[in-house]
Amino acid sequence: VxxxxxxxxxxxxxxxxxxxxxxxxxxxxxxxxxxxxxxxxxxxxxxxxxxxxxxxxxxxxxxxxxxxxxxxxxxxxxxxxxxxGDEVIDQIPTEGWSHERILNLMNQLQKSEENRWKEGKVSGVVYHGEDEHTNMMSKVFSLFALSNPLHPDVFPSIRKFEAEIVAMTVNMLGNVPNVCGALTSGGTESILMACKAHRDYYLARGITEPEMIIPTSAHAAFNKACHYFNIKLVFAPLGDDFCVDVEQMKKLITPNTILLVASAPSYAHGMIDDVRAVAALAQERGIGCHVDGCLGGFLLPWLKETKVLDIPDFDFRVPGVTSMSADTHKYGYSVKGTSVVLFRNSDLRRSMYYVNVNWNGGIYASPTIAGSRPGALIATTWASLVSMGKQGFKEAAVAIGNMQKEIKQGIIEMDDLELVGDSTTMVLAFTSPKYNIFGIKSLMGERGWNLNPLQKPNAIHICITYNQARQNGAEKFLKDLTESMTEIRSNPKKYESASDAYVYGLAYGLPDRSLIEEMITGYLDICLKA
Structure with missing residues (x-):
């Protein structure tokens, strides 16, 4: 969260x-x-x-x-x-609601939320959003609403869809022989499964106290994986370019190191780590290399193929890469709840599996964390990929790439703003050496933009989506940013402290880490309270 x-x-x-x-x-x-x-x-x-x-x-x-x-x-x-004005339902009604009452309430709630992203002013979150595409997936979901891939004998179509999604992803990310994978519930689970697979793979080869080295910019899911699976986490610093310092990473390797990580791109700054250098280092030391493409896995290949942005090599065509994660529910334009994790070979993938042949309920086996899974999500993901087609993905990539170039140039030319990293991907991070960057975020929020706050250093970013790009997003963004900068220049004191600075970048603004943890734990409790 x-x-x-x-x-x-x-x-x-x-x-x-x-x-x-x-x-x-x-x-x-x-x-x-x-x-x-x-x-x-x-x-x-x-x-x-x-x-x-x-x-x-x-x-x-x-x-x-x-x-x-x-x-x-x-x-x-x-x-x-x-x-x-919401009525809290904290127990099952004595008499069931009519379908009409249920749908009326849900339509009312959905309409109020749709207005927050429909105009294409939300960073990330909704990646396609076009009605025809969404309606198609909704129809597919309803067809397979009761399906469960745990029972391929009952739902053979879901097995077909999942296997073909993996095959299509393998083809897109290098089409290298023997690469294989599985579907998960999202990027976090894909990362968890990659880490678990490497842990068990190297445990069988004698490493009982595993360590993994990640850039300080790597996704927090790697921290979660180490916490869950008892892997020692080691951080490698970033260079001045906001990419991992490979030489420093090299110095951190020990006999217990099982995995190096590179981002393609990083969530915060949109930077692609030097995958070739990280993977070569891993290969030289006989350890794994995971490329986190959760955010970019279904966009970078098309940006690279169309040459709309300069994308370096990052997938299984790079020797030494042993696993990758790529979210279908982002730039695969499917509904939320699916991602793909891929492995260089079946030995690594099998290290991800869980098998129990001694349970009195029969033999139990699952490829990922979940047992039962919603087959409808798998079906909609398959439908999204085949309905977009290569041409559709390329068209979306060109629109996103052109929007990125226009916004990037606009930020470079704007006084009192500067880029954080020289991103060549769909994520652009920027800050202000003169004004409170979170004050600028607030002003953009007043104009309808929901931008992502960053820390270390304090900055904000926009993750450019097809939902924005197909609605003239660059022009809207630069117009609103220009107006926001004019306003903050006219009254800078107003935004020096009385802004989002205490919230956005909270962990960087307050020195007491235990206090921050208490507040965020309380926030999670609130989210789960009826």
Whole structure:
């Protein structure tokens, strides 16, 4: 869950930060420790402040004050997330609702949400959005609503669809012999399965304390995989170009290293790591190399083939690449809930499987985490790929690539803005050396744009989609960005602190990491509360 999507959090964070951080800290600093505190403050101000706030929060009076402010903040957040006027259904009705009543309610809710993305002003999220394509997938979904690939004898069509989706993806990502794979529920599961497969593959070869090395820009799903599967996570730094520093990655390899990771592209900045160098290093050391193409796997091949953007080699045609992930529910233009994970050979793929031949309910086996899976999602994914066709994918790629070039040039020419990384993909990140970048994000939000906040460094990005590109997205974006910059220049003080800065980039703005974790854990609780 991306916790960075609650603008109403801003005013509460202003109040909370001043009450729990500044007031508490000043009220508890003692004169006797002043010299030591000053030394630590000067040497590492942010780390020290976070440590100090954590310590102060443990004091009885301070803890009570912090908890009180935290409760207020979370209550305001809960109110902001609820649908106004909504009737909460917290138990099964005594008498079932009529189909008409159900559909009327759902149509009402859907229409209110559709307005948030229909005009093509949302970064990522909805990648196609054209009515005819969506309606086709809806019809396919209804045809296979009851199907389950766990039972291929009952639903042989779903087995066909899944196998052919994998085959089409293999063909698109290099058409290299012996490459194979499976469908998952999304990019996170694809990454989990790739990590689990490498862990088990190298366990069989004697590595019992596995490690993997990822760029600091790699997706958080790799952190989750290491947490789930007890793999030691090692971070490789980025170079000045916001791509992984391969020489530094090389120095981090140990006898326990099982996997190196490269992004194609990275979520934050849209940069493609040097896949050839990372894969060559992995091959030289006899270890795995995963290319995370969750975001770009179904777009980069067409950008590269049409030459609309300069895309380097990144797929199985690069020697040493042992696995890849590519989301069909992004630029494969399918409905949410599908992704593809691919492996260089069947030995690696088999390391992903789970098989139990001793269960008293019979023999149990599944290729990925889930047992039962929605066959309707597999069917709609197959339908999306074959309905788009190569020509459709190329046309979408050209539109996206042209929009990227126009926006990129516009940002370069705009005073007080600068790119974060020289992206040649559909993701463009930018910041401002002069103004609060999250203030600019707020101003773009007032004009209907939902852009993604970034941290380390603070920035925002747009992930360009076909939904934007087919609606003259570049012209709309640059017009609104120009107006936003004019407004922030006219009143910069208004956006220095009273902006999204306390929320977007929250983890970079507040030094107390435990406090951040508490708030985000509370946010997850709220999302699951009826």
């Amino acid at each position: 991306d916790f960075l999507f609650f603008p109403t959090f801003v005013s509460d964070m202003d109040r909370f930060n001043s009450a729990s951080s500044l007031t508490v800290m000043l009220g508890t600093l003692g004169v006797t420790g002043a010299s030591f505190l000053l030394y630590k403050l000067l040497s590492d101000r942010k780390a020290f402040t976070g440590s100090l706030i954590s310590s102060v929060r443990a004091l009885p009076g301070a803890k009570q004050m912090v908890n009180k402010e935290l409760e207020k903040t979370m209550k305001d957040l809960e109110d902001s997330l609820r649908i106004k």
